[in-house]
Structure formats: C-alpha cells, structure tokens
Amino acid sequence: MDCFGPLGVQSGVPCAACEVRCAVCEARGRKTDAVDTRGVAMRLTSDVVAASPQFQNCVGLYELDLRGLGLEALDNLGLLQDRFGALDVSDNRIRELLPFPRMVKLEMLLAAKNRISHIRSGLLARLPNLRVLVLTQNLIESLYALTELHHCQRLRTLVLKENPVTAQKYYRPFLIYLLPSLQYLDFVRVTLAERQAAKSLFGGNQQSKQLWNDLKGAMPPEQIAALESIPYGQTSHASNTVIDNELTQAARRAIENATSIEQVNAIEAALLAQDRRAIELALKTHEGKAHAE
Numbered sequence: 001m002d003c004f005g006p007l008g009v010q011s012g013v014p015c016a017a018c019e020v021r022c023a024v025c026e027a028r029g030r031k032t033d034a035v036d037t038r039g040v041a042m043r044l045t046s047d048v049v050a051a052s053p054q055f056q057n058c059v060g061l062y063e064l065d066l067r068g069l070g071l072e073a074l075d076n077l078g079l080l081q082d083r084f085g086a087l088d089v090s091d092n093r094i095r096e097l098l099p100f101p102r103m104v105k106l107e108m109l110l111a112a113k114n115r116i117s118h119i120r121s122g123l124l125a126r127l128p129n130l131r132v133l134v135l136t137q138n139l140i141e142s143l144y145a146l147t148e149l150h151h152c153q154r155l156r157t158l159v160l161k162e163n164p165v166t167a168q169k170y171y172r173p174f175l176i177y178l179l180p181s182l183q184y185l186d187f188v189r190v191t192l193a194e195r196q197a198a199k200s201l202f203g204g205n206q207q208s209k210q211l212w213n214d215l216k217g218a219m220p221p222e223q224i225a226a227l228e229s230i231p232y233g234q235t236s237h238a239s240n241t242v243i244d245n246e247l248t249q250a251a252r253r254a255i256e257n258a259t260s261i262e263q264v265n266a267i268e269a270a271l272l273a274q275d276r277r278a279i280e281l282a283l284k285t286h287e288g289k290a291h292a293e
Helices: 023-027 033-038 046-051 143-151 171-178 192-202 206-217 221-228 245-257 261-273 276-292
Strands: 054-056 062-065 086-088 108-110 132-134 157-159
Touching (some): 261 276
C-alpha cells in the first residue's frame, strides 16, 4: 500500500521513517483492521496535518480536511496556527468540542457524523468570526447543551439535523432567540416573523420568565449559570435599541428598490438581527449606491 504520510506522499512509496505503515497511512482514507482492533485513538499531530488535504473550497476559504481519521478529540489545534478559514472534522469519533485556541480566520466548522453531546464552555468565544457550524448526526439531546452558542456573534448558518435536540418543543425559537445573527437553521431561512415570535417567547415578560425557569429545571446545576448569563430580552450581543415601525418600513422599501442581491442580503440580515445601528448603516449604504447610479 502506498504511504499517505508526509515522507511518502510525493513519491507514493512507504515512509522512510518507518518499516511498517505509519499512523497517517492507517487513518487517511485507507483504514485497516489494525486501527480498530488495537483500540488506539488517533491524535492530531503535525504529520497528520501535513498529510491531510488542504485546498480552497467552493466558497473561497482555505480548508483543512480531517474527515474520517478516527479522531476522538481536537486537542492539538494550535498546530494549525490559525491558517485555515474552514475546518472539516466530520466522520470521526469526537465526543465533545473542547475549547479551541483563538482562531480569528476560522469561518466554517464542519463536525457532522461524530459523537458530540456537549459544547464545552469557552469554546466558541475563541472563534469570533465563525459563520457556519454544521453538527449533523451527533448526540446533542438538550437545549442547555447549546447555550454556549450565544457567543457566536456572527453565526449565520447552523445545522443540527439528526440530533435528538431537534425534537425539543422550543428547539427552533430558542436558537433563533439565542442567535440574533442567524439566517439559516437546518437549511431553512429564519424569517422576521419567527424572530418576533421567538422574542415574545423568551423576551422578558412573565410568561417568558416561566419558560426560562422550566428550561432550567431540566438542566444539571453546572449548566444553569450558562443560561442565566443571557439576560432576559436580549442575548449577550443583541442591540438594546428599539426598532420602530418607521425604520422597519424604510428597510422593506429599500429591499423592494434594491438593485443587487448583496444589498438585499445586507438589509435582511440587519432586520433579522433586530440591530438598529446595522439597519441604519445598511440603509445609508443603499442610499449611497442609489445616488451613485
């Protein structure tokens, strides 16, 4: 079998550093019985990173492909040196998303087909520009396991299909409320009506306080603090400024008169986030382009 390790990837010959197939060979797309029967967990090393595909993906991000390596944890991500805009760790054995090192360039994290049941506190706060998170076919069961997502100030697309949590009664409105920037949940676009309905459910009136208490009642004690850190009526990054009807109507008129899809997307995103400053900025940009034309 040709070696997939860094010493043999160019020539297609076995590694000069080992007399048998190296760990990278065993894991990289050609898994053998040796990997599973020995029960040895594959770890992320510099050799594994060097041997893994690295390319510009279809949305223009520089991606590292770590799929199907048998990884049980992502504990050496400092090796990546914040070089990648997209990271694919799908189809591994990861049980928990542990805190990442600070990765400013990372915009897309693909972690489908793992065994993830929990997102460790502090993880997502270190990914300030994360826009896409895919966790399809994992083991997330409860809403409290997702409270850490409120740190994702720029998350636009979240996919949790085929997780038990999707059967929870308030699954969709809870996440829409938790993430003002969210535009797509499970490949379905978030509407302004859904945003307003989620705000009425979780936004601070007596009924919503009871709902929060009901949710906390199903949580282990160590998770209640995470939920209580999100104040009633807003998430940690939502605007405190009221969006009046006049501004909403102006934004809708601007959408109708927009001359490009970029203008439409910018105004719609600001409306969905209920961020007055973002709406005003989008309208000002739209007016400037209209005058220029």
